[in-house]
Structures are given as structure tokens and as C-alpha cells.
Amino acid sequence: MRLRIFAALAALSLGALTACGGQSGTSASGTLRIMAPASPGGGWDQTSRTAEQAFKSAAPDRKVEVFNVPGAGGTIGLAQLAGEKGNGNLLMTMGLVMVGAIEQNKSKVTLADTTPIAKLTEEYEIVVVPAESPYKTLADLTAAWKANPAKVSIAGGSAGGTDHIVAGLMAKAAGVDPKQVNYIAHSGGGEALNALLGNKVSAGISGVGEFAEHVKSGKLRGIGVTSGERLEGLDVPTLKEGGLDVELANWRGFVAPGGLSDADKKTLTDLVTKMHDSQAWKDAVAKNGWIDSFQTGQQFADYLTSEQTRVKGIIAEMGLVS
Amino acid sequence: MESLQLLIDGFAAALTPVNLLYALVGVTLGTLVGVLPGIGPAMTVALLLPITFTVPSTSAFIMFAGIYYGGMYGGSTTSILLNTPGESSSMITALEGNKMARRGRAAQALATAAIGSFVAGTLATGLLVVAAPAVVAFAISFGPEDYFALAILAFTAVSSVLSRSIVRGLASLGLGLTIGLVGIDQQTGQARLTLGIPQLLDGIDVVIVAVGLFALGEALYVASRLRHATPEVVPVGRAWMGRADWRRSWRPWLRGTALGFPFGALPGGGAEIPTFLSYAAEKRLARGVAKEEYGNGAIEGVAGPEAANNASAAGTLVPLLTLGLPTSATAAILLAAFQQYGLQPGPQLFDHNPALVWGMIASLFIGNTMLLVLNLPLAPLWARVLRIPRPYLYAGIVLFAALGVYALNGTIVDLFVLFVLGLLGYAMRRFGLPVAPAVIGMILGPMAEIQLRRALAIGAGDVTVLVRSPIAAVLLVLAALALLTPLFRKLMAKRRSVTPVG
Numbered sequence: 001m002r003l004r005i006f007a008a009l010a011a012l013s014l015g016a017l018t019a020c021g022g023q024s025g026t027s028a029s030g031t032l033r034i035m036a037p038a039s040p041g042g043g044w045d046q047t048s049r050t051a052e053q054a055f056k057s058a059a060p061d062r063k064v065e066v067f068n069v070p071g072a073g074g075t076i077g078l079a080q081l082a083g084e085k086g087n088g089n090l091l092m093t094m095g096l097v098m099v100g101a102i103e104q105n106k107s108k109v110t111l112a113d114t115t116p117i118a119k120l121t122e123e124y125e126i127v128v129v130p131a132e133s134p135y136k137t138l139a140d141l142t143a144a145w146k147a148n149p150a151k152v153s154i155a156g157g158s159a160g161g162t163d164h165i166v167a168g169l170m171a172k173a174a175g176v177d178p179k180q181v182n183y184i185a186h187s188g189g190g191e192a193l194n195a196l197l198g199n200k201v202s203a204g205i206s207g208v209g210e211f212a213e214h215v216k217s218g219k220l221r222g223i224g225v226t227s228g229e230r231l232e233g234l235d236v237p238t239l240k241e242g243g244l245d246v247e248l249a250n251w252r253g254f255v256a257p258g259g260l261s262d263a264d265k266k267t268l269t270d271l272v273t274k275m276h277d278s279q280a281w282k283d284a285v286a287k288n289g290w291i292d293s294f295q296t297g298q299q300f301a302d303y304l305t306s307e308q309t310r311v312k313g314i315i316a317e318m319g320l321v322s
Numbered sequence: 323m324e325s326l327q328l329l330i331d332g333f334a335a336a337l338t339p340v341n342l343l344y345a346l347v348g349v350t351l352g353t354l355v356g357v358l359p360g361i362g363p364a365m366t367v368a369l370l371l372p373i374t375f376t377v378p379s380t381s382a383f384i385m386f387a388g389i390y391y392g393g394m395y396g397g398s399t400t401s402i403l404l405n406t407p408g409e410s411s412s413m414i415t416a417l418e419g420n421k422m423a424r425r426g427r428a429a430q431a432l433a434t435a436a437i438g439s440f441v442a443g444t445l446a447t448g449l450l451v452v453a454a455p456a457v458v459a460f461a462i463s464f465g466p467e468d469y470f471a472l473a474i475l476a477f478t479a480v481s482s483v484l485s486r487s488i489v490r491g492l493a494s495l496g497l498g499l500t501i502g503l504v505g506i507d508q509q510t511g512q513a514r515l516t517l518g519i520p521q522l523l524d525g526i527d528v529v530i531v532a533v534g535l536f537a538l539g540e541a542l543y544v545a546s547r548l549r550h551a552t553p554e555v556v557p558v559g560r561a562w563m564g565r566a567d568w569r570r571s572w573r574p575w576l577r578g579t580a581l582g583f584p585f586g587a588l589p590g591g592g593a594e595i596p597t598f599l600s601y602a603a604e605k606r607l608a609r610g611v612a613k614e615e616y617g618n619g620a621i622e623g624v625a626g627p628e629a630a631n632n633a634s635a636a637g638t639l640v641p642l643l644t645l646g647l648p649t650s651a652t653a654a655i656l657l658a659a660f661q662q663y664g665l666q667p668g669p670q671l672f673d674h675n676p677a678l679v680w681g682m683i684a685s686l687f688i689g690n691t692m693l694l695v696l697n698l699p700l701a702p703l704w705a706r707v708l709r710i711p712r713p714y715l716y717a718g719i720v721l722f723a724a725l726g727v728y729a730l731n732g733t734i735v736d737l738f739v740l741f742v743l744g745l746l747g748y749a750m751r752r753f754g755l756p757v758a759p760a761v762i763g764m765i766l767g768p769m770a771e772i773q774l775r776r777a778l779a780i781g782a783g784d785v786t787v788l789v790r791s792p793i794a795a796v797l798l799v800l801a802a803l804a805l806l807t808p809l810f811r812k813l814m815a816k817r818r819s820v821t822p823v824g
Contacts, residue, residue: 159508
């Protein structure tokens with residue numbers, strides 16, 4: 001774990017204050033380590049640390065620890081995971097973004113080198129326009145897009161990330177060449193939000209959670225969500241209702257190193273299932289506005305394969321792989 | 323006044339013995355991580371996020387605020403004493419601060435940094451209370467073309483004051499710009515100058531560049547001269563700021579605050595740019611003794627940038643609290659902390675959760691005061707670090723630099739990059755190239771590039787978008803003035819000296 005010394009220092013000075021009790025306890029199967037292949041604070045880190053808490057409540061006798069291996073859309077962490085072949089005490093949090101990053105960075109290690117364990121959560125994406133925008137509906141935006149793709153600037157997160165993939169899929173569905181999408185990449189939803197609130201771009205795409213408050217307060221207009229049905233508590237039509245056949249979930253889950261024995265795979269899957277069934281996990285999912293989409297075994301492996309094919313296709317069509 | 327009443331309520335909630343203890347832990351931790359290169363407040367707060375499960379919100383935010391301000395301040399200590407900035411935002415402090423330390427005025431430099439940080443932090447937090455809505459409207463109106471103009475202004479302001487030789491300054495700047503290119507291009511997702519090394523895909527962290535060029539370069543340079551020169555004895559000097567120091571510091575503190583606060587509120591501003599601008603402004607405004615001392619350890623060059631640095635930390639909270647818009651890494655993590663307490667930051671935060679918001683603002687005042695209480699008495703003690711014999715001192719610097727950089731991402735590749743940059747820093751010193759422009763180029767270059775391309779993409783290739791925004795136009799005119807005034811003055815001086823003859 002990076003910063004171990006420092007974390008220990010911090011924990012030491014806090015131990016006295018928080019009085020939350022020491023966590024000790026040994027187990028025959030050793031410490032379960034969860035790798036968050038990103039910096040502290042991001043989505044994968046948050047998922048990992050939330051899972052850590054849920055693991056502790058579901059299996060108190062098992063020691064769990066989260067560590068971060070940031071870099072290159074998670075592919076640095078992926079490479080490290082591949083080096084731990086056969087290690088049954090290691091999980092890596094990953095998701096749709098990693099699938100794209102593997103293609104884009106031409107990573108030598110791919111998900112074929114891992115053992116899929118479980119899909120945990122999904123978050124849908126939302127397409128918004130500034131409140132002052134002339135586009136009232138998705139149809140308005142699509143019409144303008146078809147007329148002149150260059151004039152419609154779309155703000156979102158990093159190039160090749162989930163937001164960009166949604167833009168590409170929307171273009172394809174609308175009959176616009178995905179290469180023509182005028183996508184303005186930002187370092188995150190926050191920066192893109194600023195461009196939208198300042199009415200600098202035509203439209204924006206990000207996770208629902210990132211924009212929902214601003215849609216509710218009327219500063220942004222939501223014109224489409226990427227879910228199959230309308231989302232509860234948010235009065236925004238789906239992309240399908242608006243005439244674009246696009247459905248996409250930004251999912252997250254766990255994979256383990258490749259070359260795992262069947263027994264190890266079963267132990268890990270059972271442990272993750274137990275974690276998922278805990279009240280602590282259910283509460284955290286509700287609090288973070290995630291959608292529970294638990295899948296394990298062959299079901300998840302198949303899902304992973306189909307997502308890889310889809311992402312690979314659209315990234316190539318957008319001209320993102322040199 | 324309603325907000326004043328709410329603030330007083332916030333103080334009532336925040337001022338308990340336990341909370342003061344949290345504040346103390348926060349500023350101590352913050353100062354520590356600020357001193358260690360590589361480990362910044364963002365990472366520290368992120369690692370401490372799990373305490374939000376067990377600790378009441380006010381206490382947690384008091385501690386986080388302490389860490390945030392403490393980190394901003396701690397970075398300046400090593401900058402001043404050892405020419406080794408712990409954070410990129412305290413890099414400028416090293417320029418004059420370290421020169422002051424070498425002339426035996428370390429304690430004064432540390433004191434003006436501590437008091438300046440306190441003054442700026444307090445004033446900026448006050449501004450946060452009264453001016454947040456106005457400032458946020460201004461910040462939102464900043465488009466990519468405006469950021470591009472801002473970067474141009476920072477380039478011209480800084481390059482015209484940083485180096486005695488223009489060619490050397492530009493060479494150093496070019497090096498920095500090149501280093502800034504390494505990594506995935508944000509707009510297209512293509513890798514540039516990564517030499518096929520996946521660890522370089524995210525670019526080289528500015529902390530590694532600052533630590534490599536400044537700290538390691540300095541250590542190697544000192545080591546190379548140990549045998550040649552008798553070790554210069556650094557006098558520790560008097561302990562406190564004299565009357566003249568106070569007189570020369572208070573205006574830079576205020577100007578630094580005025581620069582730092584709005585820039586902190588800008589989503590793409592960052593803490594570095596206001597320190598550059600403050601340094602440039604103080605140098606331009608320097609008269610008399612200050613003018614002679616500038617470049618040799620002028621107290622103004624420490625007071626201004628340090629105030630700007632801390633004021634920008636408070637400015638960052640404006641878009642965070644009013645819009646739920648994080649503009650720095652630390653702010654993004656504070657946002658996550660808000661969410662842990664079950665509240666959605668955004669336009670309605672002030673109305674829906676006044677207790678938490680005002681408790682946090684009150685905790686900023688407390689953290690800031692605690693920081694001064696902790697650091698001011700320590701200034702003369704810190705200054706004694708300079709008495710450590712140089713071989714031990716610089717060996718320690720190399721160790722801490724390597725440790726901090728390794729802690730950043732936990733990868734060996736970063737250490738290699740650090741040592742390569744250290745050698746580069748040594749070579750630059752050896753051949754008389756200033757290192758600061760390189761770090762400035764590395765910070766401003768990518769920003770200028772991405773914003774220029776964004777502006778052009780949004781404008782569908784129309785170049786006039788760059789000057790059509792009034793903010794951009796004003797900034798570009800200022801940049802032109804910064805560039806042309808010295809030339810113009812030189813021309814006038816020449817003509818004046820020529821006229822009598824002709």
C-alpha cells in the first residue's frame with residue numbers, strides 16, 4: 001500500500017481521537033487485498049473502500065485492505081494484477097472505463113489475463129444542455145448535429161472515457177459519423193460542469209449523479225438518460241424515447257488475477273456474494289445513488305466479453321486508436 | 323446581517339475542546355505533509371476520509387481544513403530553508419525565500435510566510451462569507467479562450483521578470499514546455515513522448531519536476547562544490563521580524579490575497595498562477611531597498627506569493643460550496659466528504675445545510691489561527707536546520723525527495739524520472755540556466771495548449787473567438803503591456819540619451 005508509513009502515522013494520531021477500536025484478527029486464508037487502480041477519491045477508489053467496509057461487516061474474521069495503483073485508466077494496475085497469477089487473495093476493482101483504456105492505450109495485458117468475479121454496480125449517464133440553450137429536446141439537438149456536426153460541441157470527461165463513448169454511440173445512432181463528433185474532453189465531470197453552467201458548449205455528458213442536482217435546480221436541462229427506463233426521481237426521458245437507440249451503463253465490478261484454481265475462484269465469489277448481501281453494502285449503494293446490478297460467474301464473464309466487443313468497435317469508429 | 327449570525331452559530335458549534343484538538347491534529351499533519359515533497363493535502367484528506375464514518379461532521383471538517391491550510395503553509399518551510407519546495411505552489415517562495423535564508427534571514431522569511439498565510443487565509447475566508455455569489459458568477463463566466471489569455475499573461479509576466487538573460491530564460495522555459503507534453507493528449511487521447519513506457523501515459527507529475535529540478539539538482543550541485551569551496555557558514559541571524567520587515571510585508575500580503583482569492587475560485591486557475599503573478603507584481607512594484615534586494619532575498623518576494631497561495635486555498639471553496647464544483651484535487655476530496663455526510667453539494671447547499679457550511683467556514687478561521695500559533699514560535703527553531711553540516715543535510719534532502727516522490731504513485735519509474743530530472747537540474751545550475759521557468763512552463767504549457775484547442779474546437783475553427791470575449795481581450799492587452807513596456811521604456815531612454823547629442 002502506498003504511503004503506508006504516512007497512513008500509519010495518520011492512523012496513530014487518530015487512534016486516540018476516534019476511539020473506533022482496533023481492528024485485529026487473523027484468518028487462515030490471509031488478508032484479502034483490494035486494488036483500486038486509480039488515485040484516492042475517484043469512483044474505483046470509492047467503490048473499493050465502500051466494499052472494504054461491507055466486507056468487514058459481512059466477514060469480520062477476514063482482514064481486508066485497499067491499496068491504490070493509479071495510472072493510465074487503470075491499465076497500470078491491470079498489469080500489476082497480471083503479475084500476481086494464481087493469487088487467490090487479491091481483487092481489483094474495475095469497470096467500463098478500463099475496457100476503453102485497454103483499447104486506447106494498446107495495453108499488452110487485457111482482461112483475458114484476469115478471472116472475472118462479479119459485477120457490482122451500475123451508474124447511468126445523462127445528456128444535458130445549458131438552461132439558455134436553444135435545444136429543448138434531444139430531437140432538437142440531433143437535428144442540429146446532423147446539419148453541422150462541428151457546430152455542436154459536447155463536453156464530457158477524458159477522451160475515450162464513458163462520456164466520450166456515449167457521444168460516439170449517440171452519433172452513430174443519429175447517422176452522424178462518429179469521427180465528426182466535436183467532443184471537448186475535460187479532466188472530469190466538475191470541469192465539464194463549469195463549461196455547461198457558463199454556457200460555453202452545446203451539450204454535456206456525464207454520470208447522472210454528477211449533473212442531477214443541477215438538472216433539478218434548473219441550471220441545466222436534462223434531455224436524455226442512457227438507461228432502458230426513466231430513472232426514479234428524475235424527470236428526464238431516455239435516449240430511446242428521444243429517438244436514439246443507445247443504452248449504456250457505466251458499470252463497476254471485481255476481477256481477480258488469472259490462473260486461479262476453481263476452489264479459490266469459488267471462495268472469492270462466495271465472499272463477494274456475502275459482502276453484496278450485507279446491509280452495509282445495501283446502505284452504501286443507496287447512499288451513493290448506485291444501481292445494484294450484481295452478476296457473478298459465467299453471466300459476468302459473458303457480459304464482459306460483449307462489452308469489450310462493443311467498446312472496441314465504437315473506439316475504432318471514433319478514430320481514437322491510432 | 324443574517325450570514326454573520328449564522329457564522330457566529332458556526333463558531334459556537336466548532337469551538338469545543340475536542341474540536342480544537344482535531345484542529346491541532348489537522349494543522350500538524352498538514353504541516354508535516356506540506357514539508358514532505360510529494361505528499362500533498364489532497365492525498366492526506368483522501369486517506370483520512372474513512373473517519374467520516376465515525377466522527378461528527380464539524381470535527382472532520384475542522385481537521386480537513388487544518389490539513390488543507392497546513393499543507394499550503396508547510397511547503398514554504400522547506401522552500402525557504404533548503405530551496406526544496408514541498409509543493410509546486412510554494413516553488414516561487416524558494417526564489418527569494420532561500421536567498422533570504424542564505425543571508426541569515428531565514429527566521430524572518432519563515433515568519434512573513436506564516437503571518438502572510440494567516441492574514442491571507444483569514445481575509446480570504448472572510449471574502450468567502452461575503453462575496454461568494456459574486457465571485458462564483460465571475461468564475462463561471464471564464465471560458466477556454468479566457469483561460470488561454472490568462473496563461474499568456476502569466477507567461478509574459480513571469481518570463482519578463484525571472485531571468486537576467488532572455489535566451490537562458492527561454493531555453494529553460496522550452497525544457498519545461500517539452501516535459502509538459504509527455505503523456506496522453508487530453509483532447510484526442512493519443513500518447514505523446516512516452517517512449518512506450520505505460521507509467522508515463524498520465525504525464526510527469528509537476529511535483530516530480532519541481533522536486534527533481536530544485537531539490538535534487540541543488541543537492542547534486544552542492545555536492546559537486548563541497549571540495550572546491552570552503553563551506554559557507556549560514557548565519558542564523560535574529561529571531562523575529564523587525565519593524566522594517568513588517569512595513570515591507572503588509573502590502574504584499576494584501577496584494578497576494580487579492581490575487582490569490584479570485585484565482586482559487588477559477589475552476590482552472592490553480593494555486594500556482596497567482597503565486598507567479600504575485601511575484602512578478604512585487605518585483606515590478608519594488609522600490610528602494612526592495613528593488614536592490616530583489617533576486618537576492620527580498621522579503622516582498624516571500625510575503626506576496628505565500629499570501630496568494632493561501633488565499634487561493636480559500637478561493638477554491640467558493641465554487642465548491644456554491645455550486646458543488648471542485649476546482650482542485652483537495653476540493654474534489656472535500657466534496658466526497660460532504661457526500662459521506664449525506665448531502666449533495668450544489669446550488670442549494672447554503673439553504674439546506676447552513677449548520678454544516680457555516681461550521682466549516684468557522685473551522686477554517688480556527689484552523690488558520692491554530693496554524694499561526696503552531697508555526698510562529700517554531701520559525702526560529704526551523705531556521706536552526708541550517709546549522710546541520712551540509713553533507714548530512716543534503717543527504718537527508720535526497721532521501722526525503724526520493725521517499726516523497728515514491729509515495730506519490732508507488733512506482734519505480736517515478737524515481738528514475740526524478741533522478742534524470744535531478745541530473746538535468748544539476749546541469750542547468752552548472753551552465754547558468756534558471757530552473758524556475760522550466761517548472762512554470764511545465765505548469766502553464768499544458769493549460770495554454772488544452773484551453774486554446776478547446777476554444778478553437780468550440781468555435782469550430784474560428785480564430786476570432788480568442789479575442790471576442792471581453793475578459794480574454796483585457797488579459798491579452800495586459801500581456802502585451804507586460805511585454806512591450808520594458809522595450810518601450812528602453813527605447814525612450816535611448817532616445818532621451820540620444821536627443822541632446824543630435
